[in-house]
Structure formats: C-alpha cells, structure tokens
Amino acid sequence: MTTLLLEEKQRAYRELSIVKADFAARGWFPGTSGNLSMRVGDYSPEAFAFAVTASGKDKAASTPEDFLLVDQTGQPIEATKLKPSAETLIHCEIYRQTGCGAIFHIHSVFNSIVSELFWERRAVPVEGVELIKAFNIWDEEAVIDVPIVSNFADIPSIVPEVTERLDKRIPGILLRKHGIYAWGRDAFEARKHLEAFEFLFEYVYRMQLLKR
Numbered sequence: 230m231t232t233l234l235l236e237e238k239q240r241a242y243r244e245l246s247i248v249k250a251d252f253a254a255r256g257w258f259p260g261t262s263g264n265l266s267m268r269v270g271d272y273s274p275e276a277f278a279f280a281v282t283a284s285g286k287d288k289a290a291s292t293p294e295d296f297l298l299v300d301q302t303g304q305p306i307e308a309t310k311l312k313p314s315a316e317t318l319i320h321c322e323i324y325r326q327t328g329c330g331a332i333f334h335i336h337s338v339f340n341s342i343v344s345e346l347f348w349e350r351r352a353v354p355v356e357g358v359e360l361i362k363a364f365n366i367w368d369e370e371a372v373i374d375v376p377i378v379s380n381f382a383d384i385p386s387i388v389p390e391v392t393e394r395l396d397k398r399i400p401g402i403l404l405r406k407h408g409i410y411a412w413g414r415d416a417f418e419a420r421k422h423l424e425a426f427e428f429l430f431e432y433v434y435r436m437q438l439l440k441r
C-alpha cells in the first residue's frame with residue numbers, strides 16, 4: 230500500500246468513526262444493524278476502493294477492528310481476518326452507479342414502516358416538504374418518490390433491483406422492512422441526506438396517521 234493510500238485510509242477510518250459514534254448515540258444501529266462506507270483513494274469509476282464497517286460488530290463500540298478496505302467487487306484489498314459488511318455488494322453498486330464518496334445505511338422504525346406502508350407503489354411519496362431541499366431539489370412544492378426495493382436474505386439478489394430503481398436525483402433507496410441507504414459526495418453530504426430522509430419518513434408516517 231502506498232503512503233498516500235495509507236494516509237487516506239486512516240483519514241477515512243477516523244471520519245467514519247465519528248459518524249458511527251454519532252449515529253450510535255441517536256440509536257440508529259439497533260441490534261448491530263447498519264453499515265457505513267467511504268471511498269478511499271483516487272481510482273477510476275470502474276476500479277475503486279472504499280472503507281467499510283466490519284460485519285456483525287456492535288456499532289456503538291469503537292475498536293481498532295471496526296473497518297476494512299475493499300475493492301469495487303467488495304473483496305478485502307489487504308490481509309485481514311475481518312469480514313466486510315454482509316451488505317457490501319449494495320455499497321459497491323451504489324458507488325458504481327452514482328460515483329458518490331460516502332454511503333450510510335441505518336435501520337429505523339420510521340424508515341421500516343414507510344417502506345411497508347408504500348410497498349405497493351414501490352416508492353414513498355413526499356410532497357412539498359421543505360427538507361426536500363436537502364437533496365438540492367429547489368422546485369416550489371416539489372414532489373419526490375423515494376424508491377423501495379425488495380429485501381431478500383440473499384444480498385446479491387437485491388443488487389439488480391437497486392441497479393434498476395436507483396434515481397440519480399434522489400440520494401437514497403429503501404429496502405423493504407429493512408432500512409435506508411443514503412449517500413453523498415462526502416461524509417458531510419451523506420449524513421445531511423440521511424438526516425433529511427429520516428425527518429421526511431417520520432413526517433410521512435405521522436401525516437398518514439393524521440389523515441385517518
């Protein structure tokens with residue numbers, strides 16, 4: 230590994246650690262769920278590397294074994310006994326399609342409920358809520374649809390639906406009764422998008438209840 234890549238890896242691990250601690254404090258990693266990743270190094274769109282959380286860890290704890298580096302196929306690029314997140318292939322596909330710099334995945338009650346509530350339409354509609362602007366969509370009374378894809382136990386089976394449904398305007402995708410993947414050009418933007426999605430899902434859920 231070059232000195233530059235080593236420095237970038239360490240920087241990514243430090244940044245991801247801060248995000249991980251913040252999300253854990255918000256209760257966004259129940260039962261070891263969730264995973265985080267950040268692009269590392271200056272590769273090509275086809276051949277890239279990213280730091281990702283190790284699978285099955287208590288994401289509220291901070292240890293020297295929280296992250297590892299993988300390539301664009303999700304394979305570790307250095308010798309390690311750590312296993313990358315079970316959902317690494319979804320990260321690979323989102324990086325490949327969007328060219329983003331960071332991807333954060335969490336499970337919450339609100340994102341899980343809305344993903345089931347709107348499963349028949351395969352998208353959660355959000356209408357005219359100010360926080361849509363967090364996605365850099367500035368239209369008056371903008372209406373967006375957040376895509377929902379199937380949640381199979383076999384992760385590779387989920388990837389083709391992600392490929393098909395990912396909407397370049399919307400920096401997030403829901404897995405049915407599972408959770409959200411949100412991304413951005415860097416960790417700051419990915420976090421901003423994730424916070425906005427979670428706010429909007431709670432809004433949509435509460436609005437549904439009020440309408441009944």
Ligand SMILES: CSCCC(=O)C(=O)COP(=O)(O)O
Binds near residue numbers: 264334
């Ligand atoms: C314990 S939750 C089931 C797995 C999951 O959905 C998740 O987000 C965490 O998996 P990982 O392999 O990244 O720890």
Ligand SMILES: [Zn+2]
Binds near residue numbers: 262334
């Ligand atoms: Zn998950």
